[in-house]
Amino acid sequence: AQTVTQSQPEMSVQEAETVTLSCTYDTSESDYYLFWYKQPPSRQMILVIRQEAYKQQNATENRFSVNFQKAAKSFSLKISDSQLGDAAMYFCAYRSLPGEMDSNYQLIWGAGTKLIIKP
Amino acid sequence: ETGVTQTPRHLVMGMTNKKSLKCEQHLGHNAMYWYKQSAKKPLELMFVYNFKEQTENNSVPSRFSPECPNSSHLFLHLHTLQPEDSALYLCASSQTRGGSNTGELFFGEGSRLTVL
Numbered sequence: 001a002q003t004v005t006q007s008q009p010e011m012s013v014q015e016a017e018t019v020t021l022s023c024t025y026d027t028s029e030s031d032y033y034l035f036w037y038k039q040p041p042s043r044q045m046i047l048v049i050r051q052e053a054y055k056q057q058n059a060t061e062n063r064f065s066v067n068f069q070k071a072a073k074s075f076s077l078k079i080s081d082s083q084l085g086d087a088a089m090y091f092c093a094y095r096s097l098p099g100e101m102d103s104n105y106q107l108i109w110g111a112g113t114k115l116i117i118k119p
Numbered sequence: 120e121t122g123v124t125q126t127p128r129h130l131v132m133g134m135t136n137k138k139s140l141k142c143e144q145h146l147g148h149n150a151m152y153w154y155k156q157s158a159k160k161p162l163e164l165m166f167v168y169n170f171k172e173q174t175e176n177n178s179v180p181s182r183f184s185p186e187c188p189n190s191s192h193l194f195l196h197l198h199t200l201q202p203e204d205s206a207l208y209l210c211a212s213s214q215t216r217g218g219s220n221t222g223e224l225f226f227g228e229g230s231r232l233t234v235l
Contacts (some may be wrong), residue, residue: 106164110159110161
């Protein structure tokens, strides 16, 4: 069974600095999706970035980028130029590719990392 | 309207009460989910409905009873809950067919449940 581990319960960073959140996972599959979700204090979880395992290029969304190391089963999130609005819980998640009957749509979640932004 | 709406946002109930949580999605998705979120734990998937049919029930106690009358609405009926059921309950939806089937979930803001 797949597992996702976020080893940092809490991280803090100075505003405008760069921070990296760690995520490792375990799987025997070769193709899958990886996600980073953000949950601000208002609680609505939103997708930050998505990576397809078959793509070697690391995904990037504005100030957010990932370092995807498939062999090491590592999927870290880098936030550049941190802003106060980045303060939130960040969750790493794994999903198998959909099966023929669309049955593989469960996400496997990490326990989350609380990111604190210091002004 | 926002994509996924949950009501109520906060609910306090006694162990003998019966209440319901409601979720509505305006995204045209075919799958809807209930998750339980407790502090410092990964999200726990409770139920999944795909095209109104329940496809997952992750060993959830029978005191939680889901209902999905159509692809846009999802309910979680609660009765004789325990204090350990206090948590944030998140509803989500996704599209599970076609080229956009990447597994991305769209969440509501959650219903904070406190069982006394």
